[in-house]
Amino acid sequence: MNTPRNGMSRRRFLQSSALALGALNLAPSGVLATGGAPGANGRFVVGHIGVGGMGMTHVVNMLRFQKEGKVRLAAVCDADDNRLEAAVNNAGAGVVPYRDYRYLLERKDIDAVLIATPDHWHAVQTVQACECGKHVYVEKPASVTVREGQAMVAAARANKVAVQVGAQARTAKGGWQTCRAIRNGIVGKVSRVTCWHYANPVDDKPLPDSPPPEGLDWDLWVGPLPFRPHNKRYQPANFRWLLESGGGQIRDRGAHQFSTILWCMNADHQTSFTVTATGRAPTKGLWDCPIDMNVLFEFKNPDWTLEWGQPGDKAGQTEFGNAFWGEHGRLILEWEGGYRPANPEAVNFQLPPGGQEVYRTDEYEDFNMNHKADWFKSIREGHLRPAVDIEIGHRTATLCNLGNLAYVLGRKLVWDGDRQEVRNDPEANRFLSRPQRYPYVL
Amino acid sequence: MNANNGEPSPLAEFSSRIRSPDDSISGPAWQGAQTYGAAAIGPLAGILGSEDFEIARNAKRAMYRITRHAGRPGAETEAEAAESALITALRHESATVRRAVLWMLSEIGGDRAVEPMAALLTDYEAREDARAALMRLPGERATAALRGAFRTAPEPFKYALADALRKRGEQVDGYPSQKLVPSKQTTVQAVSK
Numbered sequence: 001m002n003t004p005r006n007g008m009s010r011r012r013f014l015q016s017s018a019l020a021l022g023a024l025n026l027a028p029s030g031v032l033a034t035g036g037a038p039g040a041n042g043r044f045v046v047g048h049i050g051v052g053g054m055g056m057t058h059v060v061n062m063l064r065f066q067k068e069g070k071v072r073l074a075a076v077c078d079a080d081d082n083r084l085e086a087a088v089n090n091a092g093a094g095v096v097p098y099r100d101y102r103y104l105l106e107r108k109d110i111d112a113v114l115i116a117t118p119d120h121w122h123a124v125q126t127v128q129a130c131e132c133g134k135h136v137y138v139e140k141p142a143s144v145t146v147r148e149g150q151a152m153v154a155a156a157r158a159n160k161v162a163v164q165v166g167a168q169a170r171t172a173k174g175g176w177q178t179c180r181a182i183r184n185g186i187v188g189k190v191s192r193v194t195c196w197h198y199a200n201p202v203d204d205k206p207l208p209d210s211p212p213p214e215g216l217d218w219d220l221w222v223g224p225l226p227f228r229p230h231n232k233r234y235q236p237a238n239f240r241w242l243l244e245s246g247g248g249q250i251r252d253r254g255a256h257q258f259s260t261i262l263w264c265m266n267a268d269h270q271t272s273f274t275v276t277a278t279g280r281a282p283t284k285g286l287w288d289c290p291i292d293m294n295v296l297f298e299f300k301n302p303d304w305t306l307e308w309g310q311p312g313d314k315a316g317q318t319e320f321g322n323a324f325w326g327e328h329g330r331l332i333l334e335w336e337g338g339y340r341p342a343n344p345e346a347v348n349f350q351l352p353p354g355g356q357e358v359y360r361t362d363e364y365e366d367f368n369m370n371h372k373a374d375w376f377k378s379i380r381e382g383h384l385r386p387a388v389d390i391e392i393g394h395r396t397a398t399l400c401n402l403g404n405l406a407y408v409l410g411r412k413l414v415w416d417g418d419r420q421e422v423r424n425d426p427e428a429n430r431f432l433s434r435p436q437r438y439p440y441v442l
Numbered sequence: 443m444n445a446n447n448g449e450p451s452p453l454a455e456f457s458s459r460i461r462s463p464d465d466s467i468s469g470p471a472w473q474g475a476q477t478y479g480a481a482a483i484g485p486l487a488g489i490l491g492s493e494d495f496e497i498a499r500n501a502k503r504a505m506y507r508i509t510r511h512a513g514r515p516g517a518e519t520e521a522e523a524a525e526s527a528l529i530t531a532l533r534h535e536s537a538t539v540r541r542a543v544l545w546m547l548s549e550i551g552g553d554r555a556v557e558p559m560a561a562l563l564t565d566y567e568a569r570e571d572a573r574a575a576l577m578r579l580p581g582e583r584a585t586a587a588l589r590g591a592f593r594t595a596p597e598p599f600k601y602a603l604a605d606a607l608r609k610r611g612e613q614v615d616g617y618p619s620q621k622l623v624p625s626k627q628t629t630v631q632a633v634s635k
Contacts, residue, residue, distance in 0.1 A: 088632060088633060093633045227570070283469020410510070438573070
């Protein structure tokens with residue numbers, strides 16, 4: 001189904017987008033013809049940067065697209081030779097392995113890259129990929145600081161490439177059903193949205209620093225972060241629990257939930273808000289994300305609040321989720337590790353007369369595949385604005401990042417979305433950027 | 443010790459709790475460090491250099507609590523006191539301490555912090571952190587410090603300083619960005635056809 005965006009016909013939408021974008025200059029590989037339509041062979045040539053957990057899911061997805069004749073998988077890259085070897089064996093013949101992603105970005109034949117490295121790398125690699133003319137699919141959260149997010153948006157626009165952030169709910173059926181139900185008044189005007197999520201784990205087995213394992217390029221893994229020695233409690237998967245990289249559940253799952261909530265609330269334009277946060281810090285170990293956490297975002301015009309709770313008030317049955325509290329009741333959207341359908345009320349919801357349909361790409365049942373199809377479509381159609389365009393990803397990440405900042409500083413922050421700064425708090429504004437370690441810089 | 447009655451001073455008692463191997467004691471200690479203010483920074487910097495990694499971590503977290511609390515709006519006097527204490531700690535013999543303190547000063551340091559931070563641009567172990575930390579400080583003085591260091595820096599470090607200067611709006615001749623220059627090879631082989 002290709003339902004027009006916000007009631008506008010597809011043709012009118014594309015025309016208005018083209019006028020806004022001006023002349024389009026798409027990928028340099030020659031795969032894409034002018035105006036965004038696929039070239040003669042219609043395939044995107046792709047490379048993968050980061051082939052660990054979620055990165056391998058992206059490889060598997062691209063292999064399926066390749067089987068369908070839609071892409072050619074040309075390269076995989078990882079700072080860990082063990083993961084790289086697994087990926088290249090999985091990907092098969094014709095795929096070149098790299099340790100250094102900059103070799104991959106140099107290749108003129110590659111149209112697009114998928115970035116699934118730890119969070120502290122997302123902005124640098126995305127900006128650099130854009131500067132090399134590549135379209136980008138980057139994992140959420142988009143960025144770890146506000147200024148990184150701004151740089152990503154600027155790079156995408158300046159280089160006229162499509163950057164999709166991997167918050168798949170905006171193209172998934174469950175999110176879509178919930179969004180159209182909320183927007184069309186299933187619970188009336190919504191004044192409050194709450195999230196529940198289980199706690200961040202505690203590092204109760206701290207270890208001293210130690211040499212990196214064989215095959216891991218630790219300097220490259222650390223990348224833009226201030227250098228620190230390797231620690232088994234950091235890498236590979238535990239970067240998630242350090243504020244400087246993963247930023248905890250609010251930045252991991254919050255990036256998903258907040259993106260969907262903003263969509264449902266039609267609030268992508270509400271970039272100003274206040275944020276307060278409290279949390280219980282762990283008393284030992286390397287991981288410094290708060291175990292429990294409560295964050296309150298307050299938006300104006302229209303007025304509504306967004307609450308992040310760890311554990312929060314568990315309104316549903318699953319391990320995490322959110323509830324929309326309206327005039328006439330509440331609607332719950334439950335989440336779990338993979339895709340989950342919408343609440344039956346949303347599934348069965350019928351648009352009222354004059355109701356507003358909501359657009360989503362609908363090419364695959366598999367929500368990971370569908371989100372990438374949406375990205376490809378934004379390139380083929382020339383508008384370069386996928387469902388979770390980097391601007392939306394940046395705004396979502398800003399919520400996550402400022403939630404953590406309010407916790408770290410222990411005070412309320414008043415975020416001016418127009419000026420992109422915290423009002424009357426010079427110290428907080430220092431945190432909007434974190435200069436990167438050279439040469440891994442924006 | 444408190445000279446009046448032989449009891450440990452509050453600061454000494456606090457330091458003792460920071461050093462405790464029992465996290466039910468050290469945890470609340472560092473989490474409440476802001477109440478001790480700038481006076482605790484010096485002793486904590488000493489503990490940050492500890493060989494015990496968890497104790498060093500307690501001290502670092504305590505220093506950050508003090509720094510961030512002092513940096514709040516309306517607490518300029520506290521911020522100045524914390525800044526002064528951190529500037530003193532920049533001279534610590536341990537590179538680990540110097541590097542950590544640079545980042546703390548990046549959060550609250552003003553013009554007074556620039557010269558002491560810039561002095562570490564010639565410190566091989568800490569120079570990259572000094573460069574990045576100075577980039578967070580607003581104002582012409584930090585830019586001038588980076589420019590001054592650029593003139594005399596060893597060639598490899600000039601590239602990094604050039605990047606910092608350009609990001610602050612300065613023009614730099616030569617020393618093009620190396621950010622897109624690949625350098626690392628893998629031994630993993632492609633699958634044969």
